[in-house]
Amino acid sequence: MTIALQVFVTGLAAGGVYGLFAAGHTLIYRLTGMVNFAFGDLVGLGVFATLLVLSGTAPVTQSGAHEPRFLGALVVGLVFCVSAGILTYFGLVQPYLARGSTIGWVAGTAAVAFAIRAAIGAAFQRSSYVFPDPLPFHRVGHAGFIRIGGAQVQARAFFVIGLALALALGSAWLLEKSRFGRALRAVADDAEGARVVGVPVDLLVALAFGLVGALAMIAAIAAAPGQAVNANTGTLLGLKGLVAALAVRFGPPLLAFGAGLLLGVVESAIANVHLGSWQLGPSYREVLPLAFVLLLIAIWPSREALEEQE
Amino acid sequence: MTALGQTAGELRRAVDEARAGWSRVAWITVAAVALAPLVPFLSLPGVRLDSLADTVYLAVAATGLGLTVGAAGLPSLGAGAFMAIGAFTSALLVARSGWPLEPAVLAGAAAALVAGLISGGIVRLRGAFVAAGTWLLAWLVWLFLLAFPSVSGGSQGLILPPKTLLGLDATPTVHFEVALVMLTLTALAIAAVRRGAPGLELSALRQAPRLATSLGVPLGRRRLGAFVASAFVAGLAGALSVQLAAVADPAAYDPFLSFKLLVAVLLGGAAATLGPAAGVAALGLIGLVSDPLARALQLPLERFDTAVAAILLVFVLALGGGGIVPWLRRFFPLQRRTARAGLVAERRERAQASAGPVLQALELRKAFGGVVALDGLSLELARGETVALVGPNGSGKTTALRLISGAEPPDSGRVLFGGRALTGERTPDRVRLGVARTLQATAYFPELTALESVLVGRSVRRHFGGAIRTALVTPNAREEAAQSEAAAREALDLVGLADVAFVPTPELTTSQRRLVALAAALAGEPEVLLVDELAAGAGSEELEYIAEVVGRIRGRGIAVLLVEHNLRLVRLAADRVLVLAAGRSVAEGSVAEVADSDVVRRAYLGTQRL
Structure with a gap:
């Protein structure tokens, strides 16, 4: 039971980040009918731009981060991510x-x-980097870990889950209520129609391209100090987001966010849960969900996904 | 004619055709193919034979991918995954199970083929899903190799023992010659397929999927064939190249490999069979320049340069460029094919018609959500009869056609063709049986000529023109191709467009395109023809001509169901009229009877008196 809670919370924290990537993928697909394969790497670009401003290309320790400087670096990273998008x-x-x-x-x-991945790889040549932590999580609980029942859970996990939920629900609310959101939904329903009635379609879609990157990047940075990061980090997050978005066949963004949460929990469970002596183990963590979703769309596609046929 | 005489005639025709199609490009290609095997014996300075052989293997995989990307138009980001599957399957069999090289290589290619079949369901999907699915596949294979060092040999890779290939020590020279033979054979086979009926159908599906499927081309099956063939070729190339490298290193199969193959295809020109190989050569040349530069500057540029080259490439594509080979071709104009003389259509003998109606629809019902589009429609068509289906907008005419043609299943009711119930048959099956349909939309194939467009409609009458026979250019396949062309020309003749046979479709008028679509449906030798809105937007002179064409079709003994808004055409062409309103038949009879009917007037104009 204790391990289950630990697995669940850790999975949700990873899944919250996946979820924002998934929501971004699905929003872009609904606006344009295309998949942005650079999504993850564009976010990676922002993350590493932040890291570069904070501490250059040296491996980083916890002490590197002071709040004002961190905020400045974050803004630089966001600007990079949004404008590159x-x-x-x-x-x-x-x-x-x-x-x-x-x-x-x-x-x-x-x-x-691939260009961004190669560029990050060229600038940051070590196999992994530690992202500095602006928030003093290590002072919470036992050196950053909270004990619930018998389970040890990273305090950061709760922060990441809360932040991801807030970002997802907040942007869903904006999509529903704001003028910008209404215009985006109009484009998603009928881009040509929206263009005819004077909606600046290209500008809106370009902004959406940038903004989904910014949202995903904030979540990725919130989670980043918890593990090592390298040039593949952004790519893999984008891939996981795409897996979750495909699992719901580019359904509504909130549904895709939910699929991302689920993917995080499933990965965590595959890696850690054992039933009696039977366990899949960490090797299966990434490949199983990927294979499942690939087969899902290959064998059982939605009607909308099918090429128009007679 | 004796069998020998037939073969001789066949050969003569093949030689004539080859001579007619011979160009300077062909000379250059033949010269290159003849000279390339000599490269290992020239001991050129600075040329490493193993990396050269590896490049040729890459060109083989890229040439195979050309079929998926160029002919079928599928944006595949997963070709490298099939190379990896071929490579590791054969490497494991050689290193762990001690298999000889040749069966291990074939097993590797077979494994790639099976992987292609398993993931191949995605080819039925829209482009974005195909790209996403293949991208997932590329990552899946790589992450699998990273996660299971027991399979992939971990960071060291699998070390392969030296083996013999075809009885010779597998030196780089032997590999180079084998790779060249494979490249030549692959390119020849793909060129034959792309020029033949399967290539035409793939390209028709790429240009206008709805129109092509309505003509009976099975979208899923054709595209799957191309996808799986590419996977097999990639697996073969991967299995051989890994033996050449003597080590199977997972790092070499990261998704970048898939991307590199796609870039090679686009850079060289997806539209040309030799484009992908040219693209691989071009990437190799870029690498020759940039790699030493990167080493001198101590930058890890080996990937960055390809990615940057790719970004430049997509800008070139955005400006309308088609890649290296199509660009080169402009300097070697190939004459457009013109008429081929001396072909006579052999009309297919129909099974003797049984008495009674050829097509019956019984109590067809279809609702979309709460809206009942068709509420128990029954109709009958006799051989050589033209029946018009008229009615106001939304009365269910097009839905009736969709149900009869098999585009959609009815909620209830049956369709009988020659007394046989059609239930599970989808559009391609029904077209093959003899129920063809033209679409209301004026879709057309923008890259095909009128004759080629009509040939697409012949696909359901192919017996020997499958991809493998076409690739091998068997006599049967050649003969059938000639017959198909004759039948297509006859169909064009029937609608009176014989003189625009070699005109590209975009240059035709809208009503000519509509007639081309009609001819394409006729080329499949239907017994029942369902025609949707043939006269939309036609002027009065055109109208009379169209009525004449319908009369000619009827003269062939084909039953025609005409969905039509234009009542003048109905008056001119139809034997019988069926009036639909709100999904039901409200009147039936001769044109004159129906025109006087009160019910009809009410259906069209409402109850109010004019």
């Missing part, structure tokens, strides 16, 4: 969407993904 949209996505060419945006966003 917007540039990607205008440079490599919009021209192809306008021409109805799928292969163009697929190759374009994948190219951005």
Whole structure:
């Protein structure tokens, strides 16, 4: 029982981050009908830009972070992430969407993904980095761990879960109530129609491209000090988000967020839970959900996902 | 004609055609193929034979991917996964089970083929899902290799013992020659498939999937064929290249490999069979320049340069470029094919018609949510009869056609064709049986000529034109191709468009395109033709012409169901009229009878008197 709670909370914390990536993927798909393969790497770019401002390319210890400087670095990272997202949209996505060419945006966003990964890898050549922690979690409980029943749970996990939930629900509320959100929903329903009645479709979609990156990046940074980060971190988070979004076939963003939470818990359970002597173990943590979702869309696709046929 | 005479005639025709299609490009290609095997014996300075052979294997995989990306138009980001599957399957069999090389390589390719079949369901999906699914596959395979060092040999990889290949020590020279043979054979097979009927159908599915499937081309099966063939070729190339490297290293199969293959295909030109190989060569040349530069500057650039090259590439694509080979081709214009003489269509002998109606619909019902689109419609069509289905918008006409053609299953009711109930058959099966349909939309194939568009409709009458026979250019396949062309020309003739056979479809008028679509449906030799809104937007002269065409079709003994808003065409062409209102048949009879009917007037104009 105690291990179950530990697995659950740790999984939810990872899943909260996946969920924001999933919601971002699904929102972009609903706006444009495309998948941004560079999503994770664009967020990675923001995370490493933050790290670069904070402490250069040296391996980092906890002491590196002071709050004002951290906020400055975070803003720099966000600016990088958002503007790179917007540039990607205008440079490599919009021209192809306008021409109805799928292969163009697929190759374009994948190219951005690998270029960013290569650039981060070139600047940060160690196999892993420790992200500085601006919040004094190590002072909470026993050196950052809270004891619930017999379970040891990282205090940070609760913070990440709360932050991810707040970001997801907040942006869902904005999508529902704000003018910007209404306009986005109009584009998702009928981009041509929205364009005809004067909605600046390209500008809105470009902003959405940037903003979903910013949301995901805040969650990724909140979770980052908990584990080692490297050039693959962003890529893998984007991949997990895509897995969750595909599991709900690019359904409503909140549903995709839920799928992300579930993915986090499932991964955590695969890695840690054993039933009697039977256990899957950490090796299966990433491959099993991936294989499951791939088979799911291959064998049992939704009607909307099918190519238009007679 | 004796069998020998037939073969001789066949050969002569093949030679004639080859001569007609021969160009400077062909000369250059043949020269390159003839000279390339000599490279290992020239001892060129600075050329490492093993990396050269590896590049040729990569070109083989890219050429295979060209079928998926270029012909089928599927944005695959997973080709490297199939190379990895082929590589590790064969490596495990050689290193752990002590298999000889040749069966291990074949097993590797077979494993890639099976993986292609398992994941191949995604080819039915929209482009975004295909790209996402293949991206997942690429990551899945790589993460699997990282997570299971017991399979992949961990960071050291699997060390492979030296083996013999085809009885020779597997030196880089032997690998190079084997790779060249594979590249040549793969390119020849893919070129034949792309020029033949399967390639035409793949390209039709890529350009206008709805139109192609309505003509009976099975979307899932055709695309799966291309996807799986690419997977097999990639698996084969992967299995051989890993033996050349003598170590199976998981790091070499990260998803970047898949991306690199896609970039090679696009860089060289997806539209050309040799494009992908040219793309691999171009990436290799870029690497020759940038790698020493990166070493000199001490930058880990080996990936960055490909990624940057890729970004430049997509900008080039955005400006409308089609890649290296299509660009080169502009300097070697190939003459457009014109008429092929001396072909006579062999009309298919139909099974002798049984008496009674050829098509019956019984009590068809269909509701969409709460809206009842069709509420118990029954109708009958006799051979050589033209029946018009008229009614106001939303009365269920198009729904009736969709149910009869198998585009959608009815909620209840049955469709009988020649007395046989059609239930599980989807559109392609029904077209093959003899129930064809034209679409209301004026979709067309923008890259095909009129004749090629009509040929797409022949797909349901292919017996010997499958991908494998087409690739091997068997006599049967060639003969059938000639017959298909003759039948397509006859169909074009029937609608009076014989003289625009070689005109690209975008240059035709809207009503000509509509007639091309009609001819495409006719090319499948239907017994029942369902025609949706043939006269939409036609002027009065065109209308009379269309009525004449419908008359000619009827003269062939084909039963025609005409869904039509234009009552003048109905008057000119139909034997019988069925009036639909709110999903039910409200009147039936000759044109004159129905035109006078009160019920009809009410259905169209409401109860108010004019």
